Amino acid sequence: MIKILYNVLKTKRKRLLFIGIIMIICILAIGIYRLVYQKGVVSDKKLVTAIHAIDVKKEDIVKNISLVGQTIPKEQVDVAAKYAGRIDSVDAELGQKVTAGQVLIREDSNDAALSVDVNRHAYNQAAADEQTAQAQLDANYNKAKADYDKALATYQRNSQVYAVGGISADDMDAARQQMQDAEAALSAIENQMNAGTASSVLSAQENMAKARSSLTAAQRQENDMTLISSIDGTVGYRQVEAGDMVTVGQKLMSIYDNSSIYVDYQVSEEDLPAFSVGMSLPVNIESLHDTFNGSVIYVSPTIDTTSMTYILRVSLDNANGALKGGMFARAALKSVLRSDVLAVPKAAVLAKNGKNYVFVIKADNTAERREVTVGTAGDDAVEILGGLSGGENIAVDNLSRLRDGLKVDILTDGSDAA
Known part of the structure; x- marks a missing residue:
């Protein structure tokens, strides 16, 4: 009885073991099938790339130009001291409107006025010297001319008398010598002339011109002690007060x-x-x-x-x-x-090895890589000079995933291409 029971239990254990092995084999088979099937599905999905596409058409190539700068006044004049000195008065306030010629600042001009006075006297003296030289020259010339004319007349008269034996040869020689001496004196004065002016007079005239220039410079310096506005405008800068000591070139007002x-x-x-x-x-x-x-x-x-x-x-x-x-x-x-030219978005053009390509989407939704010639480029679009025709459909994104013959899934506007 015990032996029979043992055999029955042993047979049942074998059956359970067998059933368990069969179940494990079934589970493994199902897992392997699912794994292989899913890989196939994924592989099939990878063979289809989602893209956005557009039709090629004519449009304007546009570029937006942005400029940045700062405003500049019509005119800006900086008023600076031409000479070092003390400021007597400032006659324009900050923000005040002024007109051309209006006095802005006055410097102490006492020294400049004294210099003008000294140079005026020097000029007057030089002018007097020039007149004296001219008068002296005229007097000397007139005397020499008169002496020559007299000596010449005496010589001519003696020549006639000598011809008839009225005077001696010595008297004739004396008259000739007197005439030649008078002629030499006149020539000496005439030789001083330079373009019609004697050198002594010319020297006096140059001294007078020099004195006139010095006087003009002194007068200009005196005038420059009063600073005026050269334009109509507004005082936008003021850095000076009465009593200030200023240096040459110091900016005082603008x-x-x-x-x-x-x-x-x-x-x-x-x-x-x-x-x-x-x-x-x-x-x-x-x-x-x-x-x-x-x-x-x-x-x-x-x-x-x-x-x-x-x-x-x-x-x-x-x-x-x-x-x-x-x-x-x-x-x-x-x-x-460029106006009304065949154009595509910049994103639709793939540059590689110095050439440009686009992917044309054929009727069977497969991609075809095609070389194109590009022209003028704008902000968003580029001109197509060759390789495409109007109406053809091209991909505008996911270009790096595309290749010849690859299936594509054309997405609607607004959806993302994975």
Whole structure:
């Protein structure tokens, strides 16, 4: 009985073991199947790349040009001391409006006035000396001319008398010698002439001219002690008071004319063709939160070799006086580089090894890599000169994942390409 029970239990254990082995084999088979199937699905999915695509068409190639600069007054004049000295008075206040020719500052001019007086006397003396030299020359010349004329007349008369034996040879020789001496004296005076003026007179005239120049310089120095405004404007800087001692070239005051305001912009060579003298250009002044009408009045004829840019000057209307010098000024211009040309987004062009490619999406939703020739480039688009035709469909993203013959899934606008 016990033996029979043992055999039964042994057989049942074998059956359970067998069933367990079968179950483990089934589970492993199911796992392997699922793993292989999922890999196949993933592999199939990887063969399809999601992209966005557009149709190739004609459009304008546009570039947005942004300029940044600062406002500059129409004129700025710095008033500086031409001579060292003490300030007598300051006749213009900070912020005061002044006109051209208005007195701003007076320096002590006593020494300058004394110098003018001394040089005036020196000039008067030189003028008198010139008159004396001229009068003396005229007197000497007239006397020499009269002596010569008299000696010549005596010689001619004696020659006639000598011819008939009325005088001796010695008398004739004496008359000839007297005439020759008078002629030599006259020639000596005439030889002093230089372009019609005797050297003695010319020297006196040069001394007089020198004295006149010294007088003019002294008078100019006296005048320069009074500093005036050369323009209409507003006192924007004042650093001087009555009684101050100033040095040569010391800046004392500045006058600003804000009736017109300019802005100078630096423009690159590639952007320069978009601008021309006379064109309108709105300028935004950030501090005023306002935009002012501007007009291009100057384009530099040559490039600045330091910054490698061209200077563009824009004039702003400042009739209301709101604009001041040094304000931050922005300007923007949408420049059409090329009109109505075949163009594609920059993102659709793949550059590799010096060549440019796009991926054309064929009717069966497969990609075809095609070499293209590009032209002018704007901010977002680039001109296509060859390799594409209008209406063809091209990929605009995920280019790095594409290759010839690869299936693509064209996404609708707004969805992300994975």
